[in-house]
Amino acid sequence: MQKKPAPALVKAVRLHAGFTAESCSKVMGYTLRAWQRKEDSGKEGRSLSVGEFKYLQLLAGVHPEYILTPRDPEEARRYKEAEAASDADASSTDQV
DSSP states (O other): OOOOOOHHHHHHHHHHHTOOHHHHHHHHTOOHHHHHHHTOOSTTOOOOOHHHHHHHHHHHTOOSSOOOOOOOHHHHHHHHHHHHHHHHHHHHHHTO
């Protein structure tokens, strides 16, 4: 079992990725205050999970085993269109 990352390491990787605390909180799905707790080593601190940390490492380009690669522009366009259509379908069923 892997240990959760230290708050100082989480902050260092976030900074390496070029994220502000606010932008990182949005990408990771947290409120700003919740993210700040992830970087807090005090009593109020809440550890980032191992999986979340690995995702942050991927975004920062510092994961020890994997890298993210950009999609082909045409493939990215098709993916975004399919995602938008799926969102529209979901919102139409929510209204029923």
